[in-house]
Amino acid sequence: MCLVHNNDSRSRKITKVKNCFKRQTKWTLVSFELNLLSVSPFCVCVLCVWPLYVVKSECVGREEQKQREGKILSMAAIASLQAIHLNFGRRGSIRCGISEPSGEPAPVGQKTRYNDGLAERVFMGLFARKMDKFGGSKKKNEMKEKGFWDYDYESFVEVSKRVMQGRSRTQQQEVVREVLLSMLPPGAPEQFRKLFPPTKWAAEFNAALTVPFFHWLVGPSQVIEVEVNGVKQRSGVRIKKCRYLENSGCVGMCVNMCKIPTQDFFTNEFGLPLTMNPNFDDMSCEMIYGQAPPAFEDDPATRQPCLADICSMSNPSSPVCPKLHA
Known part of the structure; x- marks a missing residue:
């Protein structure tokens, strides 16, 4: 009985780790895509809005889950957009297209x-x-x-x-x-x-x-x-x-x-x-x-x-x- 219990516990832990890895991988890919396409604000907009639309459409009737997932997605998108802005800021003349020396x-x-x-x-x-x-x-x-x-x-x-x-x-x-x-x-x-x-x-x-x-x-x-x-x-x-x-x-x-x-x-x-x-x-x-x-x-x-x-x-x-x- 103890062996069965340990196996079940180990199995649940492995499943939990796998799910966590999938979620982390998902957000890493989203962040990578946003930064990769930072040269095109329109593409950034599409990539930010599309997953929000999917979450909203798939979670009808689950208001609490909708709000939670929507907030997570928006936080990830905001972080990526801020990273884009910071990257532009480090390049001087490239930032916002300004060619002033400063x-x-x-x-x-x-x-x-x-x-x-x-x-x-x-x-x-x-x-x-x-x-x-x-x-x-x-x-x-x-x-x-x-x-x-x-x-x-x-x-x-x-x-x-x-x-x-x-x-x-x-x-x-x-x-x-x-x-x-x-x-x-x-x-x-x-x-x-x-x-x-x-x-x-x-x-x-x-x-x-x-x-x-x-x-x-x-x-x-x-x-x-x-x-x-x-x-x-x-x-x-x-x-x-x-x-x-x-x-x-x-x-x-x-x-x-x-x-x-x-x-x-x-x-x-x-x-x-x-x-x-x-x-x-x-x-x-x-x-x-x-x-x-x-x-x-x-x-x-x-x-x-x-x-x-x-x-x-x-x-x-x-x-x-x-x-x-x-």
């Missing part, structure tokens, strides 16, 4: 130099071509349709300016919403709501994903701790010097083409509240996932005057940027 954005008043790679050019081309469909009249030297690889960041900003021309504030925001929806597969917002209910871990996961995923658009950023409804959490993202604001120099473009539509898209389409607080003095910006945005009339950013020194469309005599009017 590896950091240039001081206010100076334009930051970027060395965009393949992934950055892909995103610029995708967004610019989508927005170009809503653009107004082109300059004579731009009448010929651009190829996918002909777009750089400057031309992406020029397309944004043409979209803004002749449109009201709300029309500009609606264009951005349509462009964002056109970039997603059918039913994506509904799936996002299932994958990321408005919880602390969902807010923190999306904050971590923002750093590598949006560096092509806004430049280098980092996850920071913020307070949401009295709870401290790492669901904030601090953009050091927004590339979009730096290149456009326009308060109206920042608010109407980025801040408001992005807040609205995450809050209303995805069901995850987001507040963005741009600082027009140093061109930094703070994103807070999990915090509901204020009403337009209560938002300090909507009462900002033009940046007369850098905006070619500015109206220095107006106390508020004219593009912020309805």
